[in-house]
Amino acid sequence: MKFPKNIILDSVAERKSHQSYGLEFVQELGNDDAGYSEMVVIIFKYKDKFYSVDIQHVNGENNYDHWDDEVDCPEVVRKEAIQYYWEEVK
Numbered sequence: 001m002k003f004p005k006n007i008i009l010d011s012v013a014e015r016k017s018h019q020s021y022g023l024e025f026v027q028e029l030g031n032d033d034a035g036y037s038e039m040v041v042i043i044f045k046y047k048d049k050f051y052s053v054d055i056q057h058v059n060g061e062n063n064y065d066h067w068d069d070e071v072d073c074p075e076v077v078r079k080e081a082i083q084y085y086w087e088e089v090k
Contacts, residue, residue: 001051002070009064012042012053022046043076052076 003023011018017025023046030040038057043050051073056063064071 001046001049001075002072003046003051003053005064005067005069005071008053008067008071008073012044012055015042026050044073050076050078 007018007021007023011021011023012025015025015028017023023044025042026045027043028040029043030038038055040055042053042055044053045051053071053073054063
């Protein structure tokens with residue numbers, strides 16, 4: 001789904017929700033190397049579906065500087081890992 005560039009930059013890139021547009025920040029995944037080489041994936045929610053967008057800052061250049069007026073954000077599915085642990089019964 002495509003979202004307006006200004007909405008993505010004003011909310012998702014700043015890691016906050018955009019109440020008037022109905023977009024909710026959910027999670028940030030990735031690596032931030034003190035601002036020099038940053039590559040993160042932002043997960044956000046819009047109308048009960050989850051979407052992602054890549055934010056990249058590599059060698060002083062931002063990928064969002066080259067975006068069109070609308071940004072194509074793929075829908076993603078939330079998966080949770082289940083971890084088990086064993087405990088001795090006494």
